[in-house]
Every structure is written in C-alpha cells, then in structure tokens.
Amino acid sequence: MTTPGVSKTATGYANGVVAVSHPLAAKIGADVLAAGGNAIDAAAAIQFALNVVEPQSSGIGGGGFMMIHLAKENKTFYIDSREKAPAASTPAMFGTLNFEDASTTGISIGVPGTLRGVSTALRNWGTLPLAKTMEPAIALAESGFKVNANLAADIVNTSDRGFVMTNLQPETAAVFQPGGVPLKAGDVLKQPDLAKTLKLIAAQGPDVFYKGEIAAAIVAAQSRATTSGAAGAALGTGLAGRMQLADLANYDVAIRQPLTATYRGYTVATMPPPSGGGVTALQQLKMLEQFPLGDKAQGYGFGEKNTLHVMIEAMRLSFSDRNFWVGDGDFVKVPTTGLLSSAYLAARGALIKVATALGAASIVPGNPLPNDAVKSGQLAMAGAPNPKEGAHTTHFVVADKDNNIVSYTTTVEALFGSGITVPGYGFLLNNQLTDFNWPAAYNPATGNIGANDVAPYKRPRSSMAPTMLFKDGKAFAAIGSAGGSKIINAVVQITSDMVDHGMSVEQAIDAPRVHAGASGTVFCETGPFTPSGFTPTPAFSPSVISAVNAMREPALGMPACNGKESNGANLAAQALVIDLATGLKYGAADKRREGTVVGLK
Numbered sequence: 001m002t003t004p005g006v007s008k009t010a011t012g013y014a015n016g017v018v019a020v021s022h023p024l025a026a027k028i029g030a031d032v033l034a035a036g037g038n039a040i041d042a043a044a045a046i047q048f049a050l051n052v053v054e055p056q057s058s059g060i061g062g063g064g065f066m067m068i069h070l071a072k073e074n075k076t077f078y079i080d081s082r083e084k085a086p087a088a089s090t091p092a093m094f095g096t097l098n099f100e101d102a103s104t105t106g107i108s109i110g111v112p113g114t115l116r117g118v119s120t121a122l123r124n125w126g127t128l129p130l131a132k133t134m135e136p137a138i139a140l141a142e143s144g145f146k147v148n149a150n151l152a153a154d155i156v157n158t159s160d161r162g163f164v165m166t167n168l169q170p171e172t173a174a175v176f177q178p179g180g181v182p183l184k185a186g187d188v189l190k191q192p193d194l195a196k197t198l199k200l201i202a203a204q205g206p207d208v209f210y211k212g213e214i215a216a217a218i219v220a221a222q223s224r225a226t227t228s229g230a231a232g233a234a235l236g237t238g239l240a241g242r243m244q245l246a247d248l249a250n251y252d253v254a255i256r257q258p259l260t261a262t263y264r265g266y267t268v269a270t271m272p273p274p275s276g277g278g279v280t281a282l283q284q285l286k287m288l289e290q291f292p293l294g295d296k297a298q299g300y301g302f303g304e305k306n307t308l309h310v311m312i313e314a315m316r317l318s319f320s321d322r323n324f325w326v327g328d329g330d331f332v333k334v335p336t337t338g339l340l341s342s343a344y345l346a347a348r349g350a351l352i353k354v355a356t357a358l359g360a361a362s363i364v365p366g367n368p369l370p371n372d373a374v375k376s377g378q379l380a381m382a383g384a385p386n387p388k389e390g391a392h393t394t395h396f397v398v399a400d401k402d403n404n405i406v407s408y409t410t411t412v413e414a415l416f417g418s419g420i421t422v423p424g425y426g427f428l429l430n431n432q433l434t435d436f437n438w439p440a441a442y443n444p445a446t447g448n449i450g451a452n453d454v455a456p457y458k459r460p461r462s463s464m465a466p467t468m469l470f471k472d473g474k475a476f477a478a479i480g481s482a483g484g485s486k487i488i489n490a491v492v493q494i495t496s497d498m499v500d501h502g503m504s505v506e507q508a509i510d511a512p513r514v515h516a517g518a519s520g521t522v523f524c525e526t527g528p529f530t531p532s533g534f535t536p537t538p539a540f541s542p543s544v545i546s547a548v549n550a551m552r553e554p555a556l557g558m559p560a561c562n563g564k565e566s567n568g569a570n571l572a573a574q575a576l577v578i579d580l581a582t583g584l585k586y587g588a589a590d591k592r593r594e595g596t597v598v599g600l601k
Helices: 024-035 039-053 099-103 114-125 128-144 149-155 170-176 192-204 213-221 245-249 279-287 303-325 342-349 484-501 504-508 543-558
Strands: 017-021 063-070 075-078 255-256 259-263 266-270 392-398 404-413 467-471 474-481 524-525 563-565 573-578 585-589 596-599
Touching: 017 024, 017 039, 017 573, 017 585, 024 039, 024 114, 024 128, 024 392, 039 063, 039 114, 039 128, 039 192, 039 392, 063 114, 063 467, 075 114, 099 392, 128 192, 213 245, 245 259, 255 474, 259 279, 266 279, 266 484, 266 585, 279 303, 279 342, 279 484, 303 342, 303 484, 303 543, 392 474, 392 573, 404 467, 404 474, 467 484, 474 484, 484 504, 484 573, 504 573, 504 585, 585 596
Parallel strands: 524 563
Antiparallel strands: 017 392, 017 596, 063 075, 063 404, 075 255, 259 266, 266 467, 392 404, 467 474, 474 573, 573 585
16 A cells, blocks of 8 residues: 655654654654653643744644544544634724734734643643643743744744834843844743743643633733834734633633545545635645646646646635635534535536636635525625735644644744733733634625624634545544645645655655635745745746746736745644554654654654
C-alpha cells in the first residue's frame, strides 16, 4: 500500500513525531512523548511553550481548534475553544470604527478560550496533569530564551496594519521594546509576569483565569478605548470592550464532529462551523476532483497553467459561498449539507472553464438550499467582499507511538492580537471579534441571513482548518496552516500536492502556493521570504505566470499574481504522515517560519 506524502529520503519515526513552527516548542513536545506522555499531553506542553516563544501568534489570551484522533477508539473530533462575544455584544457595536481603531482597542477582544480548551483535552484524553505540561513553559518564561529572527521582525513589523503593534500600549512595549529599543534576534527575552501567570494557573487550575484574579485583570485590560503608543496617524480612538466577569466565568468549549468528504478515494476530515475553513476547503477539493490534477500529459502537472487556473477559480467560488453562508452553527443554520452536496458542487464546479476566467461579476454565492434542510425566503445572492482577517496564527501537529494524533491551530488573530498585554500578567489579548461581519449583513428583505453578524456568546467565523486524511478508516495525515483566509487554500494545496502530484509531505510544505478569495488580489508565493530567506520550491515558472495572467487580467482587472507574498512567516504550515504499511511517522515543518520536526525512533 502506497501512502500519499511518505518520503523516500526523510527519516521515519516509530515512536512519535512533532512538527512545530518554533524549535524550542518542538523539543518540549518531543520530550513529553519521550517521557511517556501521549499526543494530547505533548500538544498541551507545546501550546503553553508557544505562548512564551511565539506570543505574537497565539497564547492563553486567544483561542483555537484542537483536532484529536484517538487511534484505539478510532474516534476523531474537535475541541472548539474559539473566543466568544461578550453578553453585551450587539450587531452594531463597532459603530463607524475602522478596522485599525477597533482591532487595537477593547471592543475587539473576545472571551479567550485556549486555556479552557487545553485543560479540557488533558482532563478527558491526556495522561498528565495540567501543571506538569506547563513546567517547560514556566521555565522558558522565567529563564528566558533567545529571540529568533521571526519574532524580532514581527516586533517592528509594519506590513500587517501599517504601524508597529508592540508600542501601542505601555505593558506590551515594556516586554518587546524595553527602554524604547526593540528586541533583536539573539537578545534574551525574560517574561516574569507571564511566568507568574502560568504558575498561578498551574497551582490553582483554569478557574483562576476564568473566575479569579486573572479574570478581573482581563476585564480591566479590555476596558481600554485608546492607545498610548507611537501609532502615528494610523489610529484615532476606539471603543472599550464589553466583557464582564460573568462572560469569563460562563465560557465553555464545544466538542464538534468533523465535516467529511472524499477526494480521489481518500476521506478528508476537517473543521465545521464556526470555522468557514473546513467547508470551503472541501468545496474546493470536490470542485477540483473533475480535473486530472497531476497529469502532466494533459497540462495539469504541478505549477502548470491549467492547474493554477482551476485552483484559483475554485478558491474564488468557494470563498463567495463562505463569505455569505458561514457563521457560528450554534446560532445560525449553516447549510453545510447543501454546500457540500454532490448536486450543488457539480453545478458550482461546472462554472470553472479551463480556457477562460470568470469575470468578477460572476463570483457570487450560489444557492445550496434546495439541497439542504435549511430554508429561507427570497435570496439576493450578491457577492460579499473578503473581510479583513488576521494572518498571524500558528499550527502544529503531533503523533504519538500509539498513532494518536493532534492537529492544532491557535491564534490571537492579528499580529500581537489587540496589542493589549494584561497588566501584571504578561499575556496578550486577542482582537478576534473583528472577524464578525462589519457592518452587520442581516437583511430580511434580501434573504441575507447575516450568518456572521455579532451576537452575544457567538463565536466569530474563522478560517482555521486543522485537517486529517484517512484511507479505509485509518488516519494517515494531519495538516494545518497559519495565514488567515489563506489557511484554507494552503490545506487544499498541500493535500493536492501529496495526493495528485506525488509529493512527500516535506515537498508539499516546501512548494509554493497561490491564494485567492472571492475578490481582490490573487497572490503567488515567490520568495525569498522575510525574514527566513526561504524560497518555495519548485518555483512557479515565469512563463506559466504570464500565461495565467494573460487569461485572467481581462476578467479580474489585474494580473493574477500581482500580489507577491514577501512575509512568508505568517503562512507557515505543519504536517505529518503515517505510512500505512510500516507505521513510520514523517513530519514536515515550514521553512517560511523556523519550523522544526523532532521524532522518536
């Protein structure tokens, strides 16, 4: 049996493997496995470590989706620890604020879920107590670690929002720009306030965060409506957050079942709503299944014009559905059955023409309702624009000796989240509520259900899509990525690279990707990326890009690849495969960031 993604040259590991975006966190996870912990234990330790070494991307002030596969029970499920809107939230609560003013003040901060998610996983499926999994992170925060090139670049990064995030609030500046001087690569970063917080949680459990002194500090911190740092003309005045102590005390995670579909005979299991990532990825794969991807004789080899073109078209169509239909399924009836039905996707896929690109006016959501139990009145299927979405997230994968697997994506949303560090406690708060529709889209006159409009306790739509692949009921691959809405396209392309193009998991992670939404720029990865210097291989051919542009420019009003990705760190993916014949495990970590694979032989 040939397993997609298995490498002929890389080392396979019998007793476990981790692939993480930071080497220190990767080592910590592998150490947990080596000491007898399972994949859930290792994932917990990795996540706490990432809060220390990659605070710009994830942490206990944010949320995430943990996908767990239990090999012995053959069960696969998610712990949804996505942030929630406070009870006092309303569809119009952002008022007339622009994204920058809202996302850097308290109004953008959702009730954090990561800690509750990790503790739930450990309590039910781990073997270690919470405190034990936190010990390595506490040591890193207390003793310090050397800042890597990625964190150093992000501390002074202006590409994310047009200004530096680490000098907007005094507590954040004190950590990352001590004395007004940004930390640089090689500097030692110690975080005593964060160490104190982690010790409190280790000693008292999650309730100190959700009901105790940390909760009170979070509520006070998110009351800020202004910034005090040197943001320049980019920022005005925002709004204070609406979170109260009761919101934290009442926060709960949800256990969710994957959405599934088949692709070329393999089962793809991925995240359901409130993520739009899973349904959108499955839509793309099913639309692409009609084309002979991987067949060079027909012009569908990797990076060839036909391949890039049909992928871009599938992205555009699927994102138009996502932007209109998908929200938190606990609050709105998301027609996932219809969106993934064979009849609906056949009709959507038939819109893709190999010789021509769809014009912008043709990229509108379809109507899946005839194929779904969800019913609605009149529908005006006007295209919804791509919302602004934070790209600075992190993903990692773990498999243990028993083939239990975790595929985990976590985030504080944009780079350094809201930029607000909880005073005295040393962790950043998210800006996740800006993922809601803005302004509200609900309109009974047109049939717009406002699937992603703000509501009390509602989770904002996400793109995070931790995913696993199965053959004959056996899990053999775990995939996920950072990158905001580009997560979805990365998961699809990595899957296709392994299944269609015969790439190893390492080659699939290293390969360049294209990115398109329902509207706006189409991106092509070229490299070299900043700050890693990594260039994806094999590079897209300039002649192919020219051919794609010649086809698409009249339809889009712009060349297909005029958006060049230069900051690859926010696009980092991690993946693993398990050889179904030998049981050996292979990890792949993204060189776009400081990705690291550690395995146990």
